[in-house]
Amino acid sequence: MNDHLKDGQLRAALDGEINPEEQGHIRGCKSCQTRLEAIRAQADRSSRKLAFLSAESEQPVPNAAQALARFQKEKTTQKEYPMFQRLFSHRVMRFGTAAVAILVLVLAVPATRAMAAQLLGLFRVQQVTVIPVDFSGMQTLAGDNTLGKQIGQMLSSAVTVTRKASPPETVADAAQASSQAAFNVRLPQNLTPSQIVVDQGLAFSFKVDRARAQALIDEAGRKDLVLPDSIDGAEVSVNVPAGVSASYGTCPALTNAESSASIGMNGSTGRRYPDCVIMAEIPSPTVTAPVGVDVSQLAQIGLEFTGMSADQAAAFAKTVNWTSSLVIPIPRNAATYENVPVDGVTGTLIQRPVDDAPQYALIWVKNGIIYAIAGLGSDSQKALNMAASLP
Amino acid sequence: MTASKTSPARTSEYTEDQPSFEEAFLKHWASIYRLLVRLVGDPAEAEDLALETFFRLYQRPPQMGDSLNLGGWLWRVATNLGLHSIRSDRRRGQYELSAGKDALDEAFNLRPDEIASAAEEKRLARRALAQMQDRPARLLILRYSGMAYKDIAAELGLSASSIGPLLLRAEREFERRYRILSGGNGE
Structure with a gap:
């Protein structure tokens, strides 16, 4: 070699990173040599x-x-918080959107999960069923914005709105x-x-695109779960009736969507x-679809997607009436739930003891x-x- | 119906012949922690950042192929987190004040001016790194933490032959910023 080395090569030479x-x-x-x-x-x-970047630290290394x-x-708490946040803040308990809240409670969780089963057959809520879910395998669905946007189109490329939300x-x-919502609204007495x-609710219909829904499952890493062909092309109609929300105590305005998005779900805002x-109260949304689809089969796929084994999913799917249950997924290790007597029926109390913003929902x-009530x-x-003071 | 016979707990790239997450955590924890505690200085913050590093691994594991150097990948993530951390001064300032005081209290064999000088040098060095662009800052951190050229090149997506020239430029930039921060007194 006759050419002199460049400065960069000389620098590498100091570290022994040049050839003979x-x-x-x-x-x-x-x-x-001078350079x-x-x-x-x-x-x-x-x-x-x-x-200091290579010095031995005086601090002992914490035990691995x-x-x-x-x-x-x-x-567990970090990963599941976004999902729980969605459940309790974005829709279900979101101010001023009771009707949409219930709708998205039913539909926000992708069709690949347990909720999907409720879309098939005539669905009308008669009871609540809670499913503890390990959300750790579903981070892409919880946190991935691209996939999240796709959830709105998860079932179909064409959604026909038959009654617009106002x-x-x-x-x-x-x-x-009661007069505006067309059902007997009950609110706590003495408060x-x-x-x-x-909220006047909305209605829409769509045709299920099986390939689209399957792509979502695949993208979430569960290619092993295959949706049945029978759901492809199924015409589904959803009717969400008017609902009512009432706030007590110091709350952000129920009609302010932006402030409601942050209530309770950010520690400082919650404080x-x-x-x-x-x-919030709303008559049951109704969902209709062609008969002949195996609801329990889809529910089992949904449960497996949440992390249950095939045997567990099969056993659980049999215990639930999928056409009449409002299924609420909760993060397995970050929330507790119990059946409680309320208003003359059996209800579910869900509690999430997060340090900075604990939450509950009945x-x-x-x-x-x-x-x-949340x-x-x-x-x-x-x-x-x-609830005990309701007329 | 087609349903899975087994249901993995998560969508992981890990397979039977790859280390499990737990194995990877236990193997690399100490080196990642040491890298971070040297970089940020605060042991509590270093521990939090180390946990965050592994959370990134857990959340989105890299593609496990023959060429993957998991340790290098973790170092890169940890370096990014540490660099981001030293760019936010608030917590750092408080820690360095108390660390400086502790150093004065404990180091009997050094003159106070030497102790203060050493602590001040570290503070200025971290600030200089924080002010630099990402790539040259990461390059300096990885190199001076002991990573070899070929590993640095792999982690930063560069050729090994480009490390020397880039390192030289990064050092010049570092020295320039250090001089400005020290009021022209640091050499």
Whole structure:
């Protein structure tokens, strides 16, 4: 080699990262040696200043097994929070959108999950069923924005809106709410709501695109789960009737979608409304589709998608009446639920003891109306007391 | 109906002949923690960042192929997290103040001015790194943490022969920023 080495090569030479030919050139070239020393001086200056990056730390390394245990504990709450957030804040308990809340409670979870089964056959809610779910395998569905956007089109490329949703309206009292919503609205007695809104609901229909739904499952990494051909082309109609929401305590405006999106679901925001309780009620949405599709089969696929084994999914699917159950998935290790007597029926109390913003939700169905009372904090007795005071 | 016979707990790239997540965690935890505690200085913050590093692995494991260097991948993620952390000064300032005080209290064999000088040098060095562009900053961190050229090249998507010139440029940039931060006194 006759050409001198470039500065970058000389720098690499300091670290022994040049070939023998280049090393030989340096040994015989005064010019390269002079430049090498200047580059060495600079490298030494940087090396002294950056020595802390390789120095032995005086701090002991935390025990790996203990760190792993901490990781296992924290990953559960961290990963599942977004899904729980969606359940409790985006739709179900979202201010001023009770009707849409119930709709998305039914439909927001992709068709590949247990909820999918409810789309087939005549669906009308008669009871609530809670399914603890391991969301850890579904992070792409929870956190991936691209996939999340696809969820709205998960079943079909063509959705026909037969009744448009309109902005929620504030009303003065339960009587006015009943008149506008066309069902008997019941609100806790001896409590004055901060606001009552009526959401007129919506209706739409679509044709199931099996390939599209299967692509979603595949993208989530579960190519082993195959949707049956029989759902392809099924015509589904969804009718979400008018619903009512009432807020108690200090709450953001029920008609303000942006502020409602953050209620309780961000620690600091939740602390701004610690005494806010929302009551929502809506007659059961109805879903109709062609008969002949095996609802239990689809439900089993959905349950396997949530992480159950095939045997567990098969056993569980048999215990649920999929055409009359409002199925609520909750994060397995981050929320608890129990059946409680409420309003003369059996309801479900779900609690999520997150440190900075614990939440609870009491859900029950009576005479075809779905009721939900949700709030922040750990005092779920508040919800039970409110339910007990309903006329 | 076609349904799976087995149901993996998560959609993982891990297969039977690859280390499980837990094995990878236990194997690499110490080196990732050490990298981060040296980089950010605060042991508690380093632990949080180390856990976050493994959370990224858990959440979106890299494609497991023959060429994957899992350790290198983890180092790259940890470096990014650490760099991001040292760019947010608030927590750092508090830690470095108390660390400086502790150093003064504990180091009996050094003159106070030497102790303060060493702590100040680290602070300035971290600030200089924080001000640099991502790639040269990462390059310096990985190199001065002990990573070989070929591994750095693999992690940064560069050719091994480009590391020398890029490292030289990064060091010059680092020295320039350090000089400005130290008021022209640091050499």
